[in-house]
Amino acid sequence: MAKTNRKLDDIYGVKSENSFFKKMPEGATSDWVRNKRYHNHFRGYTEVRTIDEHGHAVIERYYTSPWTVSELSERNYWMIRILFAILTIGAIALYIYSMSRNIPGNSHWAVAIPGLPTVIFLIILVVRVGIFFAAPRKMTLWDFESTSKKLRRMALYTSLIVLITGLALIVFAIVTREQVSQTLLCGIMDIIAAACVAAIYFIEKRLPYKEIANHTVVPEGETYQIR
Numbered sequence: 658m659a660k661t662n663r664k665l666d667d668i669y670g671v672k673s674e675n676s677f678f679k680k681m682p683e684g685a686t687s688d689w690v691r692n693k694r695y696h697n698h699f700r701g702y703t704e705v706r707t708i709d710e711h712g713h714a715v716i717e718r719y720y721t722s723p724w725t726v727s728e729l730s731e732r733n734y735w736m737i738r739i740l741f742a743i744l745t746i747g748a749i750a751l752y753i754y755s756m757s758r759n760i761p762g763n764s765h766w767a768v769a770i771p772g773l774p775t776v777i778f779l780i781i782l783v784v785r786v787g788i789f790f791a792a793p794r795k796m797t798l799w800d801f802e803s804t805s806k807k808l809r810r811m812a813l814y815t816s817l818i819v820l821i822t823g824l825a826l827i828v829f830a831i832v833t834r835e836q837v838s839q840t841l842l843c844g845i846m847d848i849i850a851a852a853c854v855a856a857i858y859f860i861e862k863r864l865p866y867k868e869i870a871n872h873t874v875v876p877e878g879e880t881y882q883i884r
Contacts, residue, residue: 699883701798706879719875721882725801726794728865737864738790741808744853745786749779751850752819755826755843762829762840771821778815782854785811789861801866809861816855823847 701722707715727734752775762768785808792804826844830837 696883697802698799702883703875704881704883705876706881707876717876719873720797721871721873721875722798723868723871725796725798725866726869728867734794737860740860741786741857742790744857745783748819748850748853749783751846751853752779752822755823755846755850758839758843760839760843761833761835762826762843765829768822768825768829771818771825775815775818775822778811778818782811782815786857795869805861805864805866809858812854812858812861816851816858819847819854820851823851 699718701720702718703721705717705719707717709715729737756763756772763772789804789808792800796804823844823846826840826847829835830840830844
């Protein structure tokens with residue numbers, strides 16, 4: 658539950674010209690984005706207007722939509738998380754080893770174009786796996802969106818760019834015939850790394866989730882459900 662002070666006559670911001678619920682005025686892009694993020698984060702919550710002892714309006718938020726929970730057993734629930742961590746570490750190790758070899762392909766622009774951004778994707782993937790690992794078993798709509806769904810998307814994007822890097826190395830070896838065996842080996846290692854990350858995408862996509870009833874009791878007061 659969270660509390661927020663707002664204007665007494667507009668506790669939900671619906672009267673504001675920059676409100677998410679009204680047509681966005683010209684030049685109010687930042688206000689629209691803030692409101693959109695607010696509603697994405699608190700989607701499924703019910704806001705309750707209360708008045709504190711000083712006569713100020715206070716917003717109390719209660720999550721009232723159904724919870725999203727994993728249908729895996731406790732053992733499999735944690736095994737999947739450990740597996741994702743191992744796949745991520747393995748992919749990073751393979752990629753670093755491949756791209757750190759002193760071969761002509763690793764310094765060529767055709768390999769660098771996908772290769773350099775891959776580092777950023779891998780870093781973000783690590784963050785996403787960490788967030789997924791630490792996610793609560795019983796999730797809100799935002800928890801599910803920011804863990805499972807975002808991990809799935811990042812794993813897909815990362816696997817594709819790592820795969821492109823590996824294919825670029827293989828094409829370089831075939832075209833230039835420079836240190837062919839070592840360059841091909843590095844390209845294959847990148848492809849294996851891409852397969853490790855792709856496995857995260859396909860496994861997470863098949864994980865079973867279900868919704869369970871939410872028995873949160875909302876106190877009396879003026880309410881508004883964020884959808």
